[in-house]
Amino acid sequence: MKVLAVLRNGAEPVPDVVIAGYGPAGAAAAIAAHDAGCHVLVLESTERGGGNTRYSGGFLFDLPDEAAVAHLDALCFGRTDRRVLEAYAAGLHELDGWLRSLGGTTAPFEPPPARLPAPFPSWPHLPAQAFVPGMGARGFGRIIFVVSDTIWAPPAADLLPYVTSKGALVALARTLAVAHGADGIAVTCVAPGLTATPAARAGMPAAAFEAVRARQALPRTLLPRDVAATVAFLASDGAAALTGQTLCTDGGLVMR
Numbered sequence: 001m002k003v004l005a006v007l008r009n010g011a012e013p014v015p016d017v018v019i020a021g022y023g024p025a026g027a028a029a030a031i032a033a034h035d036a037g038c039h040v041l042v043l044e045s046t047e048r049g050g051g052n053t054r055y056s057g058g059f060l061f062d063l064p065d066e067a068a069v070a071h072l073d074a075l076c077f078g079r080t081d082r083r084v085l086e087a088y089a090a091g092l093h094e095l096d097g098w099l100r101s102l103g104g105t106t107a108p109f110e111p112p113p114a115r116l117p118a119p120f121p122s123w124p125h126l127p128a129q130a131f132v133p134g135m136g137a138r139g140f141g142r143i144i145f146v147v148s149d150t151i152w153a154p155p156a157a158d159l160l161p162y163v164t165s166k167g168a169l170v171a172l173a174r175t176l177a178v179a180h181g182a183d184g185i186a187v188t189c190v191a192p193g194l195t196a197t198p199a200a201r202a203g204m205p206a207a208a209f210e211a212v213r214a215r216q217a218l219p220r221t222l223l224p225r226d227v228a229a230t231v232a233f234l235a236s237d238g239a240a241a242l243t244g245q246t247l248c249t250d251g252g253l254v255m256r
């Protein structure tokens with residue numbers, strides 16, 4: 001635990017207010033308490049303050065009251081007292097002026113263009129993006145990500161980075177499907193189960209394959225050609241109406 005800030009009013013060494021956590025809520029409370037005449041001590045468990053705002057998009061939401069209350073109510077699944085939501089929504093209007101009074105700056109939000117540009121600039125290293133302009137020019141394209149059925153049934157905790165990255169690809173496929181559908185580009189995923197590739201065979205005992213096979217609705221060993229056939233289908237005219245979807249080639253281990 002670090003002392004990240006001491007906001008003094010006078011020489012009194014004992015703080016009137018101790019703030020635990022130097023995220024925006026803690027920082028706002030510390031400033032408000034200081035401005036009300038208190039001696040404030042801010043404690044933070046990490047090296048730097050900022051909390052989650054260091055990763056945030058930097059948007060300051062300030063909607064008309066009715067829209068803000070409806071939005072917040074939906075986010076809270078209708079379980080939060082409407083008076084709390086109304087007070088929160090009213091407070092949103094004060095944030096811009098408060099930040100400016102502290103010396104901060106804010107800028108109006110510029111809505112992005114209705115359709116994302118191609119290539120999508122946030123993913124400069126994604127190989128698929130290199131093909132998007134050509135696909136768009138022809139008015140036809142298929143992008144198919146190979147993911148994994150572990151995103152629905154993670155077999156072990158130590159697969160966290162693997163499973164998480166596969167899940168992110170599914171989200172990416174859906175977003176790209178929305179971005180590029182109007183250019184005739186479909187984006188889909190194939191989610192294999194434990195497939196008997198040479199690398200998987202070399203890295204896992206035969207008993208592990210048997211255990212997974214026994215849990216499949218179709219108890220057959222999954223082969224690379226199962227994935228290849230599904231990829232071929234997704235690239236074919238037969239899949240003309242498919243985009244943003246994930247097809248699972250795991251013999252029915254996971255049913256969604």
Ligand SMILES: Cc1cc2nc3c(=O)[nH]c(=O)nc-3n(C[C@H](O)[C@H](O)[C@H](O)COP(=O)(O)OP(=O)(O)OC[C@H]3O[C@@H](n4cnc5c(N)ncnc54)[C@H](O)[C@@H]3O)c2cc1C
Nearest residue numbers: 021022023024025026044045051052053055056057058059
């Ligand atoms: C990717 C992302 C994008 C976002 N974009 C936006 C946006 O555009 N606009 C927007 O309004 N909001 C956005 N948010 C949400 C916003 O960042 C959070 O709502 C806000 O940071 C929450 O503030 P907080 O102070 O309550 O908590 P946090 O920011 O989580 O701060 C809590 C602090 O307490 C510290 N702490 C925790 N435990 C202890 C302990 N025991 N002792 C001492 N310190 C402790 C933590 O290290 C942290 O610094 C975004 C969030 C994320 C993750």
